[in-house]
Amino acid sequence: MKFFCATIGLTLSISETVVSKLILEGRKHYPKEYGGILVGRYSDDSKACIVEDTILPQNHKSSRYAFERGKEGLAQKLSELYEQTPRLIYIGEWHTHPDSAPFPSATDKQAMLQIANDNGVTIASPVLLILGLNSTSYTLGAYLQFQNQLIRYEQQD
């Protein structure tokens, strides 16, 4: 799946395999929220972001309306991916919205702003994927934290 953000000119690509994995993991926890972090890479011109995989959290708390991703083991895992070839880096977050639309809540917006400004995070513009899930279908919303705003990408295909 390819996303494009026309207002800022950046693209986001995510393979069907990864999307399937997010749906599968999301469904396991349905109707509670669930999520994890996204790993991938940027193109040489830094205009494209490619999501390669997800890392699921070792610890989390969740309910129908909230998801708290823990950080245990994430830094270790990201170090390993950083050292491998090709290098994969942390590029953002994902979580589900059970039985609701994939629009970011106020908590989500606040969370992305904090991540972008966190000293431990080396990228400036983390991605947020929200997976709206019900018992039969899904919708994916993709967002980018860019210059203090959370901007929505448009799906291209």
Next chain:
Amino acid sequence: MATDKTKHLKCVLDSHKIQKEQALLDKHITKKDEIKAALKEEYGSKMYEPFNSGSYAKHTAINTKFDFDLVAPYKRDAFDTLKEMYNAVHDFLHKKYSDEATVKKQKVSIGLEFFADEDGHVVKVDVVPGRELNQDQYKDDNNINLYVHSQLGTIPEGSERLKTNPKAQISNVKDHAEKESVRHDIKLLKIWKVQNGKKPKSFFLELITIKAFDKKDITGDLWDKLKAVLEFIRDEVKTISLPDPGNSNNDVADTLTDVEKSDLSDDMKYMLERIEENSDNIKLYFKVNPDHPCEDKMEENKYNVKREGVSAPPATRFG
């Protein structure tokens, strides 16, 4: 289609950044240094160190008009009269540069406009001769007298003893222009002046902008602030006094005649009305420098990293 006025003005300012004409800027600096060296060689101990007092020195320059003014301060005993000084400096520059530049007498300066070089670049430097009031006094206070060669607003031709202090003028404008909104509005007014062939000297526009910011509470975005300054000029220019920071007895407002002030007030009035009527009209008064069109900001957008290395994302709560 309505125009986003602030976005347009940002683009206008951006296209007029002096860094976008670095080669031309470098040539101006080189020529200015060359003229300075020539004057020092010719006049030796009869003069003090010449210095640049133009917009570039005041941080208010735009790339379509660099305003390089080279002040040449002479000792009291170098010339009997200011007129003699002015003519001697003109004759020297004419003799030295007339085969590579047009050298002409202006209001208080001598203008050198060098013929276009192979890049089509034209370098302009104005030399402003001045003489200290009393022997050796310049060292203490930097005051000099200028010669008014041709009528300057209400100051008649041939006036002797237009006393001023170019160093105080530079630092006054430079200090105020440290504030970004003042600097931006000064530059926009200069762009308007150059593009529309208007009268006021840059120094006049600098001082009236500074005064507008002093007198009014000017806030908002780039257009809001420019609008406030344009309104101030419209309402106040006919009666305003603009004391010269180099000599409070001089009124820089006197560099325009009453008719010129009235025209300036009308210019502001019509401009504000037409932009109010239709925001697209802002493009008639403030044009982007076509040599440096604004790259769409999109070109600059990137997935940036704050630093190299591995991220350790914090525990985070989503809703």
